[in-house]
């Protein structure tokens with residue numbers, strides 16, 4: 320159970336605040352737009368109208384006591400930047416910000432943000448991975464081009480052992496498990512022989528997995 | 533190797549197009565803004581200035597032959613909607629659109645989009661999961677109660693080796709990789725020592741993983 324302060328209740332900030340509450344955490348939600356605060360009053364337990372570029376206002380609601388603060392102000396970059404800096408100054412342990420461009424991200428990191436999210440850029444990358452998956456049975460993303468995929472054993476490997484297939488040597492992929500008849504062979508040894516209908520659990524770069532199928 | 537048409541080269545569309553190309557797919561990138569097309573001319577192999585609300589223009593560049601089309605027009609919802617409908621009409625097999633609000637999403641689904649992305653909303657939810665240490669970072673289902681989860685290393689294991697932690701003996705879980713500083717230690721050996729901020733890739737029953745966190 321953690322405590323978060325979320326500044327800026329646009330689509331990103333509101334979605335973040337609601338999800339954190341759903342996961343059982345405490346959220347203090349702040350926005351300078353009184354209409355927005357009114358709209359959310361019955362939705363979020365602690366929502367206050369406040370200008371996050373005003374250090375006294377932030378101090379007054381105890382922002383410095385929070386472990387994590389997230390600045391989700393979009394259009395007004397200066398306000399986003401200042402809110403981030405002020406949360407850092409007041410002693411918030413982990414400060415995260417959203418940004419709209421890579422340049423904004425660099426600046427926010429320079430002034431002390433621990434992490435900066437670029438929702439549109441990341442969503443584009445994530446969709447690319449998902450659309451690229453028609454060969455894959457399922458997929459877990461580990462950032463960048465790397466992930467774990469479950470995919471049907473390619474026909475050319477049926478009857479071959481893992482050592483004979485030399486998958487890591489040829490593709491840089493690790494077979495971490497074989498899913499066979501509903502049960503799992505975890506960390507299969509080099510002499511394990513692949514069978515028709517096997518699902519292979521593969522760890523590595525997605526671009527390598529696409530060459531492999 | 534798949535073929536995609538991407539309409540609208542804002543941050544989302546551009547990021548999508550670049551990632552698909554990086555994964556080895558063919559991408560036809562379209563935008564009505566000639567300046568934008570110029571900017572991207574050296575970046576994307578096939579980028580054309582085109583108004584995606586013009587069915588003849590779309591037909592002329594063979595959009596109907598593509599398996600997947602993505603409409604990434606943000607501000608002008610009518611254009612986004614029309615581009616989606618036209619791609620559907622021209623015979624694109626899978627049509628995906630991005631949207632800014634839930635209402636827009638419902639409308640796009642009604643007119644035939646197969647999938648609609650809300651980048652800001654999804655990014656808020658995803659950040660909530662990531663910041664929420666007891667939640668799984670990501671998850672791949674293998675049927676039944678079994679899966680692969682990526683989760684933050686529990687505090688009690690920081691500084692311990694995998695052998696000392698005896699995770700398989702105590703929980704029946706296999707640590708198939710450690711995700712550390714953006715890189716991956718696949719099949720870590722028994723003497724590998726866990727560090728703060730590590731993400732563990734765990735294979736096994738989800739109920740065991742929940743006891744483990």
Ligand SMILES: Nc1ncnc2c1ncn2[C@@H]1O[C@H](COP(=O)(O)OP(=O)(O)OP(=O)(O)O)[C@@H](O)[C@H]1O
Nearest residue numbers: 327328329330331350351352370371392393394398
């Ligand atoms: N100084 C400030 N203090 C607190 N909240 C602020 C401040 N400036 C702007 N905000 C709030 O931040 C919220 C999000 O900002 P804005 O709408 O500009 O970004 P956005 O990028 O369009 O948001 P999203 O994409 O998440 O919907 C708005 O509700 C706005 O009222």
Ligand SMILES: Nc1ncnc2c1ncn2[C@@H]1O[C@H](COP(=O)(O)OP(=O)(O)OP(=O)(O)O)[C@@H](O)[C@H]1O
Nearest residue numbers: 540541542543544563564565583584605606607611
């Ligand atoms: N009719 C159209 N045909 C083709 N492209 C279009 C059309 N209308 C708009 N676009 C392009 O779509 C792109 C993205 O749209 P816009 O910038 O409005 O959305 P956005 O939501 O701000 O984008 P992002 O958030 O992805 O940066 C722009 O480059 C714009 O030129």
